[in-house]
Amino acid sequence: MADIALERVTFAFGSSRAAQLPVLQDVSLQVERGEFVVLLGPSGCGKSTILNLMAGFETPQQGRILSQDRLVTGPSPSRGMVFQQPLLYPWLSVFDNVTFGPRMQGLPEADWRPRATELLQQMGLQRHHDANPWELSGGMKQRVALARAWIMRPEVLLMDEPFGALDAQTRSLMQELLLETWRRLRTTVVFVTHDVDEAILLGTRIVVMSARPGRIREQINVPVAAGPRDVEVLASDPVCRNIKAHALHLVREEARRHLAVQ
Ligand SMILES: Nc1ncnc2c1ncn2[C@@H]1O[C@H](COP(=O)(O)OP(=O)(O)O)[C@@H](O)[C@H]1O
Ligand SMILES: [Mg+2]
Numbered sequence: 001m002a003d004i005a006l007e008r009v010t011f012a013f014g015s016s017r018a019a020q021l022p023v024l025q026d027v028s029l030q031v032e033r034g035e036f037v038v039l040l041g042p043s044g045c046g047k048s049t050i051l052n053l054m055a056g057f058e059t060p061q062q063g064r065i066l067s068q069d070r071l072v073t074g075p076s077p078s079r080g081m082v083f084q085q086p087l088l089y090p091w092l093s094v095f096d097n098v099t100f101g102p103r104m105q106g107l108p109e110a111d112w113r114p115r116a117t118e119l120l121q122q123m124g125l126q127r128h129h130d131a132n133p134w135e136l137s138g139g140m141k142q143r144v145a146l147a148r149a150w151i152m153r154p155e156v157l158l159m160d161e162p163f164g165a166l167d168a169q170t171r172s173l174m175q176e177l178l179l180e181t182w183r184r185l186r187t188t189v190v191f192v193t194h195d196v197d198e199a200i201l202l203g204t205r206i207v208v209m210s211a212r213p214g215r216i217r218e219q220i221n222v223p224v225a226a227g228p229r230d231v232e233v234l235a236s237d238p239v240c241r242n243i244k245a246h247a248l249h250l251v252r253e254e255a256r257r258h259l260a261v262q
Pocket of ligand 1: 013014021023041042043044045046047048049050212
């Protein structure tokens, strides 16, 4: 039983047939418990659309989306989403942003307070407990967004280029933090990026998408996924170097195709 699955999904934007923009065509994808699946593809190929379908924000014209064998018909706290822009509530403190979900669900404080404290500590935010969002750097804001998603104990965490707006240094720290937390909590993750290095660093499986209308072009397992993985290990490992060259080739080819169909 997959934690999240797309079954022969076809999706287009636009209501009238003539004005339709086909985005996904017959896409099937199964994500198993504890996997870290990276969707890799050129801009505009439908990566965000796949996440939005998985989240239940959009409905496919054909095919279906299943979450542990249940049909996805709308958003659910069991499928958490982290966007490129952290979208924090500006009028709430860091702590109140992180605990917003469980408080809205009316869960008892004894349930969420210890988890919030632990997550804030893991994210290096304990000193910023009472800070306002506008006082935080981009990386800190994104850590608050991660803690806010994780406190819900989601079955699946959907991440849409979450580090795309960060500077290279912060981005690399955030990638490490995400990997550490994922290793500890083993949440199933579907992560979108157009960056091949990021895909290989994070993913246990890389799903390369074709240009619009998006299809799955190829799936690549990353064999070092379970072991220690950092930029240096990946750069020196010949298997990873081959995967990188191959993935780069595929993405460049699809990016050129995307330019041609635009
Ligand atoms: N709300 C929308 N209405 C119409 N077209 C859209 C909408 N959102 C995205 N698109 C188009 O659908 C295609 C896929 O978009 P998206 O899933 O955001 O791609 P990606 O995340 O891979 O860059 C693009 O051509 C984009 O312009
Ligand atoms: Mg996108």
